[in-house]
Amino acid sequence: MGDEGEKEILEEYAYLDRGGFSSEKFKIELRGLPKFYGIAELKKLMNQKLSLNTSKIKRPKNGSHWLYACFQNDEDRNKAIEALNGFSWKGKTLIAEAAKPAPDPLVRKRKQEEEGIVQDKKKKEEVGPEQRIKDATTPYWNIPYEEQLKLKEKEIKQLLMKFDNERWKLDRDNRSSLEAKRKIYGGLSFELLPIEKSPITEGYRNKCEFTIGIDEETKLPTVGFRLGSYATGTVAVGPIQSLIHISDKTKKAVLIFQELVRRSELQPFSPADFSGHWRYLTVRHSMSTGEIMLIVAMHPQELSTEQKEQIQKELVEHLSNEESAACGIKSLYIEYITKRRVGDEATRPVHLWGSTHIVDTILGRHFRISPEAFFQINTAGADILYQRAIDMSQVKEDSTVVDICCGTGTIGLCFAKHCGQVLGLELVPEAVRDAKANAEANGITNCDLFAGRAEDILPSVLARATAEDVVAIVDPPRAGLHMRAVTQLRNTKKVKRLVYISCSPASAVKNFVDLSRPSSKTLRGAPFVPVRAVPVDMFPHTKHVELAILFEREEDPCEEPQDSDKMEVNECKDSSTDGTAVQENTDAEIEAKTSNAEEIGTESNTT
Known part of the structure; x- marks a missing residue:
């Protein structure tokens, strides 16, 4: 190879020695993975059981039985190769070896x-x-809405049929029953209801995160969406004025902010060489009040404290004038974002001006929204989704509803007037503060909320259920529930029904399978059987769709013992963790697990 060719190759890898850490530097390829596994499970294996410091896991588009794992340095990478190569996991022998970094896509x-x-x-x-x-x-932007719904219904049915086939493979004893139900429900062993339409199909998004970059047409700094990903060699940004899923108020707020960016001496952040400052703009728009919150994200680079203060002053002056007020801008935050390494704390938005929250409404309940709070992006669609969840759950006046991954409490608080007790748990402490404030604002007194990982605090939260009829509502992040949380739900017999809501049904299939698979040493409780599913179109003009599934607990033969079967019954009790066993924990143990959450609820939100 000539000098010119070598120079070109070196140029493709020059980014590795440029400023900023790249996960491509210390990468391994891991092959021979089992057919069914979760990324969370793999991370637990690597980081907890094998004490490896994994910083990132990358699953390639064309590989389900292999992936890349990235580390911080050569020492950690070599340790991982030694530990994983030849390691037996889920009946498979893993193969681990060093992987070459990817060339710079640009x-x-x-x-x-x-x-x-x-x-x-x-x-x-x-x-x-x-x-x-x-x-x-919006890949469906040029397809009539009724046709979009048909495409989504078809995709959901195909996905649920794959799930149903997996159940058939695992549950040998009930195959004939499953096949009989499939004849009733048109190929599925449970009922699939028609897709629910979104009440509004244009301007429905109440939250958008825009990238600040260079428009390839005008060559000007622009606040919009990326035209592609860095992996495909694209960093250009395009304007958003022609997009039909974004509200007019949001578009106006973007243009107002864009004026400031274009006259600023600071440049948009470049992912190619890590230069520049302006990174993102998040716009949150209340569909009930019209209020808008802006969260401006910047890379601080070498900016001094005085320079940051000047930028913040300019932002406040520009976004608190009459034009901004007419647009509905009521709240302004700034966040300084740098590349984090494993163990680093995440940066937090800092309040600059206006209200600390905006307020929106679902099913007549008012919810305050903070910068980082999860809130369904289609407010009108959330009315439909939550009402269907209430209807499917068969909740009664004396039921206890356990809202897992409750966020700011939207689902649980909508359930509150239909049941006797709501218990909510959420990982993000700030969201729990918002949820408690939302309960108080709506005059709801039968709701208790706790902060912590579902897989850690679920048993002690469930122990507080006052009713015999316990219904779990699960609305997890895109990746689904942690396996430990699924295990806790399976092993707590008190939970009779479960409504699983997913914004990414394909990612949640593993959870569906684990909830419904036959009992085992790990999943000791009786399985949850899918009874009914309903897709809700929360994302018109896109390929995405929300799915709610009702699961009901199968009858456990150990539930109602006969006198002649006392020995068998005792064995059943010893091998399972039911609601009664959890409640036998001392009050001190339960208080210790949830005290942090209760302290959080009494603090004021200072952001």
């Missing part, structure tokens, strides 16, 4: 364009930036 794309510049220009002429950004963010 450099590679530039070379490809230079080699085929005519074809590339022709492509760009055929598909302009406006259509590219529509295709990237």
Whole structure:
């Protein structure tokens, strides 16, 4: 290879020695993985059981039985290879070896364009930036809404059939029953209701995160969406004015902020060389009050304290004038974001001006929204989704509802008037503060909320249930529930029904399978059987759809013992962790596990 060729190759890997840490430097390839596993399970194996310091796991698009794991340095990478290579996990022998870093996508794309510049220009002429950004963010933008619903119904049914087939493989004893039900429900062993339409299909998003970059057409700093990913060699940003899922008020707020960025001496942040300052703008829009919250994210680089204070002053002056007030801007935050390493604390938004929260409404309940709070992005769609969850749950006046991953309490508080008690648990302490404030604002007194990981505090929270009829509501992040949380739900016999709400059903299938698989040494309680499912279109013009599934606990043969079966019954009690066993923990143990959450509830929100 000539000097020129070597120079080009070196250029593709120059980013490794540039400022900033890259996870590509210390990467391993892990192969031979089992057919069914979760990333959370794998992280637990690597970081807890084997004491490896994994910083990131990357699953390639074309591989389910292999992936990349990244580390902070050579020592950690070598330790991982030694521990994982030949390790037996779930009946499979793992293969681990060092992986080469990926070439810089931007450099590679530039070379490809230079080699085929005519074809590339022709492509760009055929598909302009406006259509590219529509295709990237709202791929169904040119499909009639009724056709969109049919496509989503079909996709959901195919996914649920895969889940149902997995149940059939695992549950040998009930195959004939499953096959009989499939004849009733058109190929599924449970009922799939027709998809619920979104009440509004345009301007429905109440939260958008925009990237600040350079528009490839105007070459000006622009607040919009990326036209592609860095991995595909694209860092250009396109304007969002033509997108139909974003509200007019949000678009106006973006343009007002963009004026400041364009006249600023500071440049947009560049992921290519880690230079620049302006990174993101998050807009939260209350659909009930019209209020708008802005969260501006910047990379501080080498800015002094005085320079930061000046930027913050300019932001307040620009976003608190009459034009901004007419747009509905009522709250302003700033967040300084740098690249984090494992163990580093996340940065937090700092309140600059206006209200600390905005307020929105679901099913007649008012909810305050903070910068980082989870809130369904389609407020009108959330009315439909939550009402369907209430209807499916068969909740009664004396039931206890356990809201797992409760966020700011939206689902649990909507359930509160239909049941005797609501217990909510959430990982993010700030969200719990919001949930407690929301309960108080709505005059709800039958709700207790706790902060902590579901897999850690679920048993002690469940022990507080006052009713015999306990219904669990699960609305986890996109990746689904941690396996330990699924195990706790399976092993707590008090939970009779479970409504699982997922914004990414494909990611949640493993949870569905584990909830319904036959009992085992780990999943000791009787399985939850899917009874009914309903898709709700929360994301018109996109491929995404929300799915709610009702699971009911199968009858456990150990539940109602006969006198002649005392020995067998005792064995059943010894091998399971039911609600009664959990309640036998001392009050001190329960208080210790949830005291942190209760302290959080008494603190004021200072952000």
